[in-house]
Amino acid sequence: MHHKHDKIAKETNQFTAGDDNRSTPIHNQKSLMNIQKLTTNKKSTKNFLAKLAYILAAGMALTLAPLPAAAVTECNLSPRNMYVGDGLLWVVFQGGGQGKIAQTSPDFKPIYALFLTAISTQKDVVVRYTPDNADCNALQEIRGVWIAR
Known part of the structure; x- marks a missing residue:
């Protein structure tokens, strides 16, 4: 229907x-x-x-588009001594060279922990410095740290 x-x-x-x-x-x-x-x-x-x-x-x-290259230098170093005070972490490396980072840096605590670990386990680190072609045997401002097993 x-x-x-x-x-x-x-x-x-x-x-x-x-x-x-x-x-x-x-x-x-x-x-x-x-x-x-x-x-x-x-x-x-x-x-x-x-x-x-x-x-x-x-x-x-x-x-x-190509990204601008980061202007940094990375140095393979063995930390020998550390000093913490006066608002800084100051690290002296075997064979020469020194690095520092201010305690006000947002990366201060993790970098400090990595250096403590490297010294206590006698490991080398790769330290990243801000300027391109920085002298690894001079005093430099630390930007970052790598540690390997």
């Missing part, structure tokens, strides 16, 4: 698949028209695609 709205839908040829795989009429003509406008508006599609292409190109340019 056909209902009145099924007959109207057949005449206008506007059906959508329902949950039970039966064709049911589209009741809201405005929704259909809005969907058609969105899918057929070539100008807005071109604008969207142009903006998307620009964003993708800018993103690729940023990821491919």
Whole structure:
């Protein structure tokens, strides 16, 4: 048995698949028209695609741009003595060279712990100094420390 709205839908040829795989009429003509406008508006599609292409190109340019090299020097050293006081950690290395770091540095505590560990286990460390081409045998400002097993 056909209902009145099924007959109207057949005449206008506007059906959508329902949950039970039966064709049911589209009741809201405005929704259909809005969907058609969105899918057929070539100008807005071109604008969207142009903006998307620009964003993708800018993103690729940023990821491919070379990063500035960090100007640092790393020296493989054996810590011999440490002094903590006067707001500083001062380290003297075997074979020459000294490094210092202020106690106000956010890295002070971890660097101090690494030097304590290196001295107590007689391990070498790699000390990172801020200036590029720093002299490993002179007094330098410590930027970071590596310790290996």
